[in-house]
Amino acid sequence: MAHGVLKRAAAAGQLSVRLHDLRDFTEDRHRTVDDRPFGGGPGMVLKPEPIFRAVESIKFEQPGEDLPVILLSPQGRLLRQPVVEELSRQSRIVLVCGRYEGMDERVADGLATDELSIGDYVLSGGEIAAAVVMECVARLMPGVLGNEDSAVQDSFGEEKMPGRRVLDWPHYTRPAEFRGMRVPDVLLSGDHEEIRRWRRRKALEKTWRKRPELLAGLTLEEEDRQVLEDLKQAPYLPVSSRQG
Numbered sequence: 715m716a717h718g719v720l721k722r723a724a725a726a727g728q729l730s731v732r733l734h735d736l737r738d739f740t741e742d743r744h745r746t747v748d749d750r751p752f753g754g755g756p757g758m759v760l761k762p763e764p765i766f767r768a769v770e771s772i773k774f775e776q777p778g779e780d781l782p783v784i785l786l787s788p789q790g791r792l793l794r795q796p797v798v799e800e801l802s803r804q805s806r807i808v809l810v811c812g813r814y815e816g817m818d819e820r821v822a823d824g825l826a827t828d829e830l831s832i833g834d835y836v837l838s839g840g841e842i843a844a845a846v847v848m849e850c851v852a853r854l855m856p857g858v859l860g861n862e863d864s865a866v867q868d869s870f871g872e873e874k875m876p877g878r879r880v881l882d883w884p885h886y887t888r889p890a891e892f893r894g895m896r897v898p899d900v901l902l903s904g905d906h907e908e909i910r911r912w913r914r915r916k917a918l919e920k921t922w923r924k925r926p927e928l929l930a931g932l933t934l935e936e937e938d939r940q941v942l943e944d945l946k947q948a949p950y951l952p953v954s955s956r957q958g
């Protein structure tokens with residue numbers, strides 16, 4: 715929160731984050747938030763009561779608000795840019811972060827409105843996953859990104875190819891030649907139409923080579939269909955032998 719996009723979003727009054735310590739919602743003198751799993755097994759499980767009380771205290775502030783309560787866990791649906799755009803349209807969201815082996819299942823069944831995963835791997839806590847969600851959403855807040863980086867040009871950005879989530883085109887900056895590796899001539903040509911076409915082709919090419927599943931089922935415009943046709947014909951040339 716003290717750096718980068720989240721700091722700028724808070725400074726721009728676009729976003730505020732409150733942290734709620736589950737121990738503040740316990741009633742025993744040991745402020746217990748976890749317990750051993752029913753049915754045995756290793757590790758501990760977060761108890762339901764502190765989580766329910768914490769979220770209900772937030773809901774109590776604005777009765778009637780339909781407040782998204784999102785669990786971060788490997789069991790959640792995968793966080794992707796369309797989900798980030800969806801969340802960025804909400805006025806308020808609650809992110810519930812797990813610890814230990816996870817949370818009592820009644821949190822998912824009886825309190826959460828959604829469950830999100832940042833990827834198929836296991837963290838020690840949901841906080842980093844929550845930070846990923848906050849960073850991605852903050853970047854879409856108006857006035858948060860300086861012109862040095864723009865959400866518009868992002869990979870998967872709706873803007874780049876409306877309706878299509880593709881990988882980014884290659885970016886280059888000075889020097890034009892580095893260790894014998896030259897920047898593609900078209901980018902030095904000043905011919906913006908040619909540059910637009912080159913970038914679109916490169917974004918499609920990268921997506922087709924690295925993430926073909928992103929292109930599945932897409933209706934492509936003629937320009938893009940032609941590019942993919944060419945790619946299918948063109949023998950795959952390793953990176954080093956390709957120029958321009």
Ligand code: 4FV
Nearest residue numbers: 786787812813831832836837843
């Ligand atoms: C996770 C993920 C994740 C599971 C046990 C926290 C951990 C521990 N959250 N995307 N991947 N959570 O690994 O969101 O409680």
